[in-house]
Amino acid sequence: MSSPLAVSAARPVSDRLAKRASRHVKERIIEAILFASAAISVFVTLAIVYVLLKESFVFFSQVPVIDFLTDTQWTPLFDDAHFGIMVLLSGTAVSSFVALLVAIPIGTIIAIYLSEFSTPHAREIAKPILEVLSGIPTVVFGFFALLFVTPILQWFLPPLPGFSLLSAGIVMGIMIIPIVSSISEDAMRAVPMSLREGSYAMGATRLQTALKVVLPAAISGIAAAYILGIARAVGETMILAIAAGMQPNLVWNPMEPAATITSFIVQVALGDLPHGSVGYNTIFAAGLTLMIFTLMFNLLGFWLQRRYRERY
Amino acid sequence: MSLSAEEVATIRANIARRKTRDLIFSGIGILCLAIALLTIAALFADMIITGWDRFRPGFFTDFPSRRAAQAGILSAWVGSVLVMIVTAVVAVPLGVATGIWLEEYAPKHWVTDVIEININNLAGVPSIIYGLLALGLFVYTFGLGQSVQTAGLTLALLILPVVIVATREAIRSIPQMIREAAYGLGATKWQTVKDHIVPYSLPGILTGVIIGLSRAIGETAPIITIGALTFIAFLPPSPITDAAPFISVEWLKAPFTVMPIQIFNWTSRPDAAFHQNAAAAGAILVAMTVTMNAVAIWLRYRLRKNIKW
Numbered sequence: 001m002s003s004p005l006a007v008s009a010a011r012p013v014s015d016r017l018a019k020r021a022s023r024h025v026k027e028r029i030i031e032a033i034l035f036a037s038a039a040i041s042v043f044v045t046l047a048i049v050y051v052l053l054k055e056s057f058v059f060f061s062q063v064p065v066i067d068f069l070t071d072t073q074w075t076p077l078f079d080d081a082h083f084g085i086m087v088l089l090s091g092t093a094v095s096s097f098v099a100l101l102v103a104i105p106i107g108t109i110i111a112i113y114l115s116e117f118s119t120p121h122a123r124e125i126a127k128p129i130l131e132v133l134s135g136i137p138t139v140v141f142g143f144f145a146l147l148f149v150t151p152i153l154q155w156f157l158p159p160l161p162g163f164s165l166l167s168a169g170i171v172m173g174i175m176i177i178p179i180v181s182s183i184s185e186d187a188m189r190a191v192p193m194s195l196r197e198g199s200y201a202m203g204a205t206r207l208q209t210a211l212k213v214v215l216p217a218a219i220s221g222i223a224a225a226y227i228l229g230i231a232r233a234v235g236e237t238m239i240l241a242i243a244a245g246m247q248p249n250l251v252w253n254p255m256e257p258a259a260t261i262t263s264f265i266v267q268v269a270l271g272d273l274p275h276g277s278v279g280y281n282t283i284f285a286a287g288l289t290l291m292i293f294t295l296m297f298n299l300l301g302f303w304l305q306r307r308y309r310e311r312y
Numbered sequence: 313m314s315l316s317a318e319e320v321a322t323i324r325a326n327i328a329r330r331k332t333r334d335l336i337f338s339g340i341g342i343l344c345l346a347i348a349l350l351t352i353a354a355l356f357a358d359m360i361i362t363g364w365d366r367f368r369p370g371f372f373t374d375f376p377s378r379r380a381a382q383a384g385i386l387s388a389w390v391g392s393v394l395v396m397i398v399t400a401v402v403a404v405p406l407g408v409a410t411g412i413w414l415e416e417y418a419p420k421h422w423v424t425d426v427i428e429i430n431i432n433n434l435a436g437v438p439s440i441i442y443g444l445l446a447l448g449l450f451v452y453t454f455g456l457g458q459s460v461q462t463a464g465l466t467l468a469l470l471i472l473p474v475v476i477v478a479t480r481e482a483i484r485s486i487p488q489m490i491r492e493a494a495y496g497l498g499a500t501k502w503q504t505v506k507d508h509i510v511p512y513s514l515p516g517i518l519t520g521v522i523i524g525l526s527r528a529i530g531e532t533a534p535i536i537t538i539g540a541l542t543f544i545a546f547l548p549p550s551p552i553t554d555a556a557p558f559i560s561v562e563w564l565k566a567p568f569t570v571m572p573i574q575i576f577n578w579t580s581r582p583d584a585a586f587h588q589n590a591a592a593a594g595a596i597l598v599a600m601t602v603t604m605n606a607v608a609i610w611l612r613y614r615l616r617k618n619i620k621w
Contacts, residue, residue, distance in 0.1 A: 023500060030502045031417055037409035038418075041476070042430050044469050048441060051448035106344045113341025126345055128609045133348050135523075135605045136355065137530025139572040140594045143579045147587060148358045174351050205334045228436070235438025237533035238572075242579055262440050262533065269443070269537045275452055283537075287444040291437070298436035 052291055055284030062278055068285070074248035074259070076282045077268075083282065085289055087250045091258035092290075095169040095240055096233040098254050102173025103229055107180025108222065114181070115188040116210040127182070134178035142242030145171035150243065163245030163257035172239050180229045183305070187221020188214050224304035231297035235290065237262035261290045356598060363592030371592060375545040376574065380585035385593050387544040388574035391460070392529055394548060394563060395570055398464020399528050403471050404521055408510075410472075411479025411517075416505055435473035442470045443537025451538055458539040460548060461564040466534050471524035478520020482513035515615045519608045526604035530597060532572035544569040571597050 060068070063083045071084030110130070114123050150167040154160045160167070191214050199209040215222070245257030246267045259267065265283045273279045315323075365381075374384025410431075418424040446466040456462045486509060494504040548566035571593060578590035 027500050027502050031413075034409050034413035034417055037406050038413040038427050040406060041410060041434060041472060042427060044445075044472070045430050045434060047449055048437065048445045051445050052441075055448055106347060109341055109344045110348070113338070113345065117338055117341055128606075129345075129349055129352070131609065132602055132605055133352055135526055135530075135601050136352070137532070137572055137597055137601060139530065139532040139575050139579075140355065140359070140598055143575065143587075143590055143594050144355045144358065146579065147362070147591075148354065174348070177348055205330045207334045207337045208330065210337075231436055235440065237438070237440045238576065241533075242576065262438065265440055265444070266533060266536050269447075269539060284444060284448065287441055291441055294436060294438055294441075295433065298433060301436075302432055 048291070052284055052288040055281050056288045059278065059281035059285040062281075063285075072250050074250075074264075077271075077279055081278070083285075084250075085261075085286070087248045088259055088261045088264055088286060089289070090250050090252060091165065091240075091244070091248075091260040092234055092262070094252060094254050094258065095165045095172065095244060095260060096230060098166055098169025099173035099176055099233040099236075100226070100230060102170055103176040103180050103233075104226055106173075107177045107225070107229070108184055110177065110181040111184035111188060111222075111225075112210050112215070115185045116206055116214060130178040130181060134175065136175070138175070138236065138238040139242070141171050141175055142168075142239045145239055145243035157255070160255055161245075161257055163243060164255055165240075165244050165251070165258055166254040168240050168243040169254060171243065172233055172236050175236070175239070176229045176232055179232055180225045183225035183228060184218070184222045187218040187225065187305075190221065191217045220304045220307045224301045227297050227301040227304065231294045231301065234297065235262065235294050237266060241266040261286050356595065359591045359595035359598060361591075363588050363590075363595055366588050366592035376577075377545075380583065380589055383578075383586075383589050385571065385574055385596070387547060388569050388571045388593070390547055391544070391568040392570045394460050394568065395463045395467065395535075396525055396529055398461055398564070399467040399471065400521065400525060402465060402468035403475050403524065406468070407472050407475025407520075407524075408479050408517060410476045411483060412505060412509070414476070415480050415483040416501070416509060431473050431476055435477070438533075439470055439531055440533040440537060442466055443534030445469070446534060446538045457565060458541070458567060459565045460568045462538050463535050463540065463568065463570070464564075466538060467528040467531060470531065470534065471528050474524035474527065475517075475520050478523070479513065479517050482516025482520075483509055485516070486512050515611055519611045519615070522604050522608040522611070526601045526608070529570075529604075530572055530601050532576055535570055535573055536576070540569055540573050541567050 068083050068085050070086070071082050072086060073082035074084050074087035075082045110126075114126060118126065145167050146163070149171055150160070150162060150164065153164075153167055153170075195213050195217060196209055199213045204212070240260045241263040244260065244263060246259045246263050247257055248259040248264065249256060251258050264286055268279060268283045370382075371384045372389065373386055374382060375386050376388075377383040410427075414424070414428065418427075443466065446462055450456045450462045450465060451458060456465070490508055490512070491504055494508050499507070544567065548563035548568060575590050575593045575597065578586040578593065581587075
């Protein structure tokens with residue numbers, strides 16, 4: 001913005017129009033402040049990586065990596081300490097699997113319905129309701145899972161214990177429905193109208209068009225929705241800490257209670273662990289494992305999302 | 313080419329079958345939406361019915377107690393309000409400044425790409441990881457303690473991506489001609505931003521801030537991780553004192569509890585009487601977040617309707 005006015009510098013029209021150096025300096029200072037703010041987000045990521053790596057390094061200097069990956073027991077706070085992350089991973093995997101069994105079918109059907117079947121008016125009403133569902137605090141969902149959903153499930157499945165991965169997983173799935181449905185719906189609505197029109201011209205019904213034309217065309221966006229849903233399920237904490245119990249069991253049966261990576265961190269944080277003890281470092285090693293998994297899922301999800309955006 | 317009556321009948325039956333399937337799917341779609349709606353209704357009804365006995369004025373003005381019927385949420389809601397103040401004071405300027413830089417100033421450069429990808433990733437980091445960051449960095453490295461300021465800072469980092477994305481979307485919807493008109497009158501870049509871009513994108517930014525805060529107020533995991541106490545029977549020191557300079561920041565360093573922690577604590581007790589407290593507090597928390605979300609959605613709706621460039 002430094003183009004000079006077409007007035008000779010010797011006789012300015014007015015002092016108020018003369019170029020002021022202070023203006024330029026002020027602009028640069030403000031730009032620097034704005035850039036510094038933007039750079040802080042990068043420092044947050046670096047700080048997360050630094051903290052997790054630093055404390056995990058202390059942990060792995062006392063616990064061999066091989067034991068961490070292969071041991072089948074997780075008893076970090078006992079005298080006879082075992083650190084088998086598989087135990088916590090099994091809880092995370094089973095609960096996430098249950099959640100996805102709920103969220104993927106329901107979320108996909110809602111997305112197809114809203115994108116291909118419903119009137120715009122119905123969509124205007126349905127989307128805010130789904131947003132409200134995703135805005136409910138997870139601690140409240142945990143309460144709901146433990147004291148509402150579990151008793152109902154016990155009525156159908158009497159052997160179900162008071163704490164179970166099944167009940168926590170189902171509620172977690174309902175919480176994830178809006179993530180799956182909104183990203184999938186965005187992907188389907190990005191499919192050009194001409195493809196639908198072609199399909200209708202051939203005499204296809206709405207369902208045939210949706211399943212055989214729109215769905216395949218939007219598949220990478222829908223895959224992104226599923227993967228971001230998985231990332232959310234893996235990182236979910238409070239529902240599992242409340243409704244799944246916190247016993248570290250190596251289980252593949254959702255009818256049993258188990259600890260997950262996230263609920264273990266909560267369990268340790270609730271106790272009074274001295275800073276610098278092995279128990280304290282354990283939660284950072286668990287956190288690092290969690291971070292690696294969610295980062296992988298998130299990067300894959302973003303990559304898929306970007307791909308469908310570029311196609312049309 | 314003519315079709316026999318039989319062939320016509322087959323085709324008609326085929327079409328009828330496909331149309332029935334279409335209708336059935338419509339039904340399934342509405343059913344799935346109903347599941348989402350029913351869950352919200354069941355959750356809210358369950359909270360209100362279970363916690364009904366606890367809704368009394370004293371619930372808001374009493375400290376937690378060993379006797380469930382007399383326990384209240386005073387320290388919890390005061391803590392939540394204080395933490396939200398810190399969160400908003402940190403997250404809003406930082407998020408808005410980042411959004412402005414990315415939309416108005418950022419050059420096409422790898423540094424910009426790094427910052428953009430990084431913000432996308434931060435949005436997907438599980439909240440409990442922010443808790444570990446706060447525990448390792450704020451509590452033990454910076455020595456901020458297990459206090460209101462640590463919790464506020466942690467939640468501010470957590471909602472930063474929400475505020476940034478909302479700011480960017482709001483700024484992006486302002487047409488280029490507004491900027492050109494400002495430059496045409498000799499305004500500098502900053503004058504354009506502060507007098508035009510920011511005021512016009514304010515409703516959009518506000519929507520993002522409200523949604524971010526509604527998320528922060530319900531967050532439990534990172535607050536537990538930094539080691540918030542679950543039983544607090546006192547209030548942080550008042551921000552207003554009777555001696556000069558009349559304003560105190562001691563409350564920033566005070567131990568605290570927040571609504572979700574109180575709910576978690578009551579839920580995890582074996583005594584069912586405390587579950588009623590948890591339900592009542594849960595109903596209040598849900599009502600708060602739903603109200604905040606509703607305000608944000610309404611703001612966005614109004615925004616779309618009223619502004620036509």
